[in-house]
Amino acid sequence: MTDLSDREISWHYNSLNKYCCRLTKPRRAILDILSDTGRHLSADQIYKEASKISSGGGLSTIYRNLELLVRIGLVWKFEAGDNKARYEIAKRPDESHHHHLICKKCNSIIDYSDSIGNEKDFIREREKKLSSIYNFKIENHSIDFFGVCHTCSKNK
Amino acid sequence: MTDLSDREISWHYNSLNKYCCRLTKPRRAILDILSDTGRHLSADQIYKEASKISSGGGLSTIYRNLELLVRIGLVWKFEAGDNKARYEIAKRPDESHHHHLICKKCNSIIDYSDSIGNEKDFIREREKKLSSIYNFKIENHSIDFFGVCHTCSKNK
DNA sequence: TTTAAAATGAGAATAATTCTCATTAACAAT
DNA sequence: ATTGTTAATGAGAATTATTCTCATTTTAAA
Numbered sequence: 015m016t017d018l019s020d021r022e023i024s025w026h027y028n029s030l031n032k033y034c035c036r037l038t039k040p041r042r043a044i045l046d047i048l049s050d051t052g053r054h055l056s057a058d059q060i061y062k063e064a065s066k067i068s069s070g071g072g073l074s075t076i077y078r079n080l081e082l083l084v085r086i087g088l089v090w091k092f093e094a095g096d097n098k099a100r101y102e103i104a105k106r107p108d109e110s111h112h113h114h115l116i117c118k119k120c121n122s123i124i125d126y127s128d129s130i131g132n133e134k135d136f137i138r139e140r141e142k143k144l145s146s147i148y149n150f151k152i153e154n155h156s157i158d159f160f161g162v163c164h165t166c167s168k169n170k
Numbered sequence: 171m172t173d174l175s176d177r178e179i180s181w182h183y184n185s186l187n188k189y190c191c192r193l194t195k196p197r198r199a200i201l202d203i204l205s206d207t208g209r210h211l212s213a214d215q216i217y218k219e220a221s222k223i224s225s226g227g228g229l230s231t232i233y234r235n236l237e238l239l240v241r242i243g244l245v246w247k248f249e250a251g252d253n254k255a256r257y258e259i260a261k262r263p264d265e266s267h268h269h270h271l272i273c274k275k276c277n278s279i280i281d282y283s284d285s286i287g288n289e290k291d292f293i294r295e296r297e298k299k300l301s302s303i304y305n306f307k308i309e310n311h312s313i314d315f316f317g318v319c320h321t322c323s324k325n326k
Numbered sequence: 327t328t329t330a331a332a333a334t335g336a337g338a339a340t341a342a343t344t345c346t347c348a349t350t351a352a353c354a355a356t
Numbered sequence: 357a358t359t360g361t362t363a364a365t366g367a368g369a370a371t372t373a374t375t376c377t378c379a380t381t382t383t384a385a386a
Contacts, residue, residue: 036352038364057342072366077343079364085274093249097374098342115306124304131299136292141315143287148280149320150271156314159297164305192383194333213373228335233374235333253343254373 025106026088033086040064040071041079045103048089053125054100054114092156096121110134113156117163124163133157181262182244189242196220196227197235201259204245209281210256210270248312252277266290269312273319280319289313 026045030037043064048055055063057076064070071079080101083089088104094116100123105111113133115124128134141152182201186193199220204211211219213233220226227235236257239245245257250272256279261267269289271280284290297308 036363075365091251093251095247095249097253097255099253115300115304124306126300126304130303131296133296140287140289144271144282144315147286148271148282150280150317151323152315152317154316157311159300159308159311161306161308167307192332231334
């Protein structure tokens with residue numbers, strides 16, 4: 015595994031600290047693995063990756079910590095329609111992050127950046143409006159488009 | 171259960187026909203239940219509702235048919251982060267439909283219409299752009315905002 | 327009405343996730 | 357550094373949503 019940038023490390027690690035959560039080896043492993051790939055992984059994939067590292071953690075620990083990390087906003091969770099949650103490292107609010115194109119046939123997932131078009135601005139505006147209408151404190155969102163990917167549309 | 175408008179009935183029923191699927195009692199039950207509520211239900215909720223009707227169908231039939239109905243576009247499926255899929259009746263492409271505000275604390279789901287703001291137009295534009303960039307045939311989408319609802323934010 | 331194919335239903339099987347609880351590790355205070 | 361308190365871990369059992377199997381029933385076309 016390649017090293018993470020110091021900036022990313024400090025943000026995520028410090029956040030854990032802020033919430034009075036201990037910085038344990040399994041937690042570090044999850045954050046490192048997700049930061050390292052930059053993409054989305056299932057709990058099982060994270061577990062398998064973590065198992066390569068000494069003290070990567072048991073499967074229940076992985077789940078317990080993923081729940082914690084999602085709760086405090088260091089990891090984002092989304093579901094792709096196949097009853098299996100995916101997790102990805104959270105970016106800071108000011109950074110661009112990505113949304114998904116999910117192929118119904120092969121279940122592959124394309125990440126696209128919200129910097130394409132004005133998606134980020136639009137969402138920010140949207141959140142402001144919905145918050146005030148529904149008196150709902152929005153913390154994050156997920157935008158997924160479902161359809162058929164290029165490869166699958168060629169194969170008959 | 172209240173009656174559905176003839177227009178809704180004919181659209182959904184005729185679509186089934188178009189795909190050479192037989193219009194069976196369990197299928198009718200699912201479409202009727204979802205049309206009737208107008209909101210999202212879990213497979214289990216649909217099963218319980220259907221059980222009240224004679225020939226509502228067994229649970230596996232409910233799942234099998236939900237999968238079919240989602241595949242041919244008569245029902246929309248989404249996941250709210252609690253590992254339990256929700257289903258709602260599909261609207262025609264030209265009709266407005268709704269997206270979701272999902273409370274992380276009480277798991278309640280608020281539906282809001284995409285006619286608020288210019289969401290529908292924005293999404294249409296977005297789909298066009300993403301389709302061409304990624305060579306991906308977009309069929310539908312899901313937009314969910316996660317956060318804390320009014321009630322939960324009051325209760326400490 | 328008859329018939330062939332499609333659909334159903336009961337329950338077993340699967341797979342992701344959560345729970346339990348005895349053991350271990352983190353870290354604040356000394 | 358060492359200790360004590362408390363949070364966190366890990367192994368596996370339990371749970372739960374969903375899918376599968378297959379004998380039986382229903383649909384709808386001829």
